[in-house]
Amino acid sequence: MKCLEESQYLAGLSKMMFSDIVPQQSSQAFLWSILNTITDPIFVKDRQHKWVLVNDAFCQFIGYQRKELIGKSDYDFFCKTEADVFWERYELVFTTGVTDEHEELITNSQGETQIISTKKSLLYDEAGNSFIVGLVRLIGSKNKIETALLRETVNKLEQEIYERQQTEKRLCRHSNALQQLVQSEKLQHDDFKIAIEYITEVASLGLDVERVSVWLYTEKRLGIQCIDLYQRENNYHSHGLELFVCDFPNYFQALKEEQVIAVSNVHSDRRTSEFSETYTTPLGITSMLDARIWSRGEVIGVVCCEHLGVQRQWTLEEESFISSISDFVRLVIESRDRKIAEEALRQSEMQLRQQTQQLEEALKELQHTQVQMLQNEKMSSLGQLVAGVAHEINNPVNFIYGNIAPAHDYIHNLLNLIQLYQEYYPDPIPVIQSKIVAIDLEFLMEDLPKLLSSIKIGAERIQQIVVSLRNFSRLDEAEYKAVDIHEGIDSTLLILDNRLKARPDRPAIQIIKEYDNLPLIECYAGQLNQVFMNILTNAIDALEERHQQQSQQKTKPSLGVILIRTKIINKNQITIKIADNGLGIPEKIKQRIFDPFFTTKPIGKGTGMGMSISYQIVTKNHHGTIECISSPHQGTAFVIVIPLKQQHFVQ
Template sequence: MKCREESQYLAGFSKMVFFDIVTQQFSQAFLWSILNTIRDPIFVKDRQHNWVFVNDALCEFIGYQRAELIGKSDYDFFCKTEADIFWERDELVFTTGVTDEYEELITDYQGETQIISTKKSLLSDEAGNSFIVGLIRLIASKNKIETALLRQTVNKLEEEIHDRQETEKRFRRHSTALQRLVQTEKLQHDDFQIAIQYVTEVASLGLDVGRVSVWLYTEKRLGIQCLDLYQRENNCHSHGLELFVCDFPNYFQALKEEQVIAVSDVHTDPRTSEFSATYTTPLGITSMLDARIWSRGQVIGVVCCEHLGIRRQWTLEEESFISSITDFVRLVIESRDRKIAEEARRQSETQLRQQTQQLEEALKELQRTQTQMLQSEKMSSLGQLVAGVAHEINNPVNFIYGNIAPAHDYIHNLLNLINLYQEYYPYPVPVIQSEIAAIDLEFLMTDLPKLLSSIKIGAERIQEIVLSLRNFSRLDEAEYKAVDIHEGIDSTLLILDYRLKARPDRPGIEIIKEYENLPLVECYAGQLNQVFMNILSNAIDALEERDKQRSQQEIKQSPSVIQIRTEIINQNQIAIKIADNGLGIPEKIKQRIFDPFFTTKPIGKGTGMGMSISYQIVTKNHHGTLECISSPNRGAAFVIVIPLKQQQ
């Protein structure tokens, strides 16, 4: 909507401009400066389709200066196919006067495909001259959108991997600190439960009480749970029982403020009134001596000594004794917590390493996918170019080829007529005799049919090349389709024919075909053709490199050969083997031949993505296998195995 409003405004504004430019030079310059401030590209064309005005935004978009554009047409800066489309749309506006608005793909001066919206309107000045005023709105760059999304995902994964690596480093530092702490504070009793039993028994004997228990603050609610309960009368322990999980907030608050709480009579002491009905009275508890377990600045539990049946006054020595016991309990608990933390740390480190490894693999896979997408985009653009060129060539070739037969008949009739003239008028006038001698009529009558035959052979050859280009590009096949594999191989060979022919510096490369009678194969034909192209191109490169190191005599004795064999290996699989008799591939290189970006070619000649993408096409897209069989000085063979029918 915004683009439409700006276009309507621009159309009205431009009409004012054309009325003023004839009369006021100052107004013209002023209005031109205003148009140059608009960020969208704007242009004006005369009736001859030449630019008479372009603003700064259009110059920046096309990549040329204003002086280079004024007076020129689209044919001076765009390819013929695009310029033809622009010319036809401009002419439609000139002839009908109807505003034309459309979206299209265009290739800018940097070679990047852009999606633009163009609106063209017809205006006239006071003298009756017609002009087209156009506004271009840049919508998006296809490649930049895809690349930006992929780059955003890659950056997110890289940041997550970095954060996890930093966390892992902190785990290692804390682990070292914990190990030092354990070494310096190693306890005599490593077993936690045995240590707690020892504490309760010692407290029971030392204080001469009926029951001793260790309580820890529960994580379930505000309260404590019984970790170990020792009953002296029965000489038994109850371990790990969540007994009397209660909510005594006032008493717990008192424990936080006082190190030891001594209660001689639980029935009269106000500190125990909140739990006398639910805890002390039912169990027959009369006196209590509780000491808090203090660790790292907070209360983590209580050592509780209880007297049953009789009331008792607690001495200072007993309070000091239970305080010393809580220090030992603190060390026991901290040791237990360290062991738990160490185990949790090890598990976290293991899990973190696994997650980091998974993220690294995901990042590598995403980078491979990004590279393959860029390569696929290039191949798609190349396929569109090949298909377009093939289409453009096909029309004139069909026109030439279709006229050869009538031309042959016409010339045959004319030659027959000349033969009749020579038979019935053997002595023409001197002027005709002179012309016959000048044009060498006898040679002309003999050579003209041969000339037509040569033209026919050339047109047929061009038709074969065009058909091969169309078969190779396969732009209309986005899904699995049953195709003739041999047709794809032959089309690829025809495209590479110029590299296989003999040259002054070397003889030609011989192609040996051993085709088995294959049924139609379900596949992405265009992608398989790309695989054939990559393997055959590499084979030709290897043979050319070997021939550079050999003499003419050696080349003659052992010429370069590429062998292509197809066969059915079982009910649902076929094999395609492409082998050469070149230098072969060393084992170290063969192990990395399908890795992305790995190449042995010099800079500028290879990207290292051809075999990697070929491997992905065969294994992932076609659920097959691609294997390299080679050894030094024994050539190299690539074996492609794919199913006849793909699982949907």
């Protein structure tokens, strides 16, 4: 079916909508104003999946003018993978007539990947032709959304680690006070009452609660006896309060079965509902944290912490702390043994440190993932740019190079013709003789073939650069592939050729290649090219810095040299060494050279991610090693060892 022009479709649509209201010409203009007033992108496609109508918002969203879009399909603007997905969904709507709405990934004209939601509905005109009307909603940039989610997770972890560290400091401080108590003369003199009072005060401060009490079961297990109740508001201790088990049987039975009971809301928790009216409500208690006292294989009592005011969520550190408090009470009651108290404290502190260490490791992993995402996105965008530039340059260069040979033949024939004229008509008329002198015909006939030869050499040079750019980008290699490592190194050197040449302020940098006869290496070629680029760039910076220092000291400048050596070291490993004769690296800096965000370069010149990313690429992605060998004024060498073939490593 022949595609309708935009004006034809708009006229038909306006006739369908406004034929009984306003004249056709006015209704068409009115419809245009409505469509262009809508801020959401809107488009209409015919049965061949070609655009026949788009509003201003759609043109702005996709980055092309209306005249460029009309009569074109998705395959003219998007990559084949994306266009195939769009085609299948449009075809489904044409076939079934069912409205379709999906979230889709789309690459805009700037190369940025975005997430959109497209609603597609079927529409028929008066002649029975079918069309799809689409409404696009932009959800956001895929990379920005992923980065925002990652940063939110990192921030939450950082906050949780900070809170845990503060809690750990507070609890450890009061745990140290308890340890000093166990070692003090108070326990040695068997001052039981003073020791228990001290423990309840420390528990109140450490957990920031208003009431702390210690209860012991009576010998006949008919009730429990309060040996101390500390109220922080009045700094007051009460003793000898008695509460019978029969009043709260369920709760104290639960305390016998659980190490710690944490109740955030005493009014809604079924375990405390039996005494909320008679005990917690009158006293204003909203949250409780209780731990049993276990001794010689049985429960002998309870440590109770009661919070007043706003309901409170208890943390694992606080539960661990009250468990330690119950252990101290047990120690005081049993034997006041100093070694047992120290061991209990050590275990409690170790648990807190382990939990904090695990969170810190998780945070470091997330931060590293964030750096990887940023660097991968940067390299992906750079690779797309390089591949695009190479592709665009390649077409005109091929055109020029392909026409050099016939041009050479044409000029050769013309020169032969001129020679024949000179041979058979040696005496030209004065006008021709004057022109021959003016254009220096003899020099022209001699230099023109040389000129064509120079053009050919230049075109071949551009072709080599294009091949190197495409080889360096390696956008199509997302899996391990067997490649020539030397080809990747040479491509990187070709890209850096401008920085290696001589300049007015320094001589050229000499490249020495000592390549072994390597087989094809199974690797991520694009990632290894990135490693070569980072190391070679740093080497050039080091040599330029050395030359600048020599210029300031007015000493004779020495030649800058970069050595690149490859070698097979065993059946399944090769080594790649890149060394320079620069200023070298001090030991303190060398120890941190692979740390993320560490850089010695001025602000704006270095990000501190290059060598960290290189380390991850070599060690994690290729299961190899990378080592920095350097000392001040002795140059720097990076030695990379990777396997010839990648095996199935267990992650």
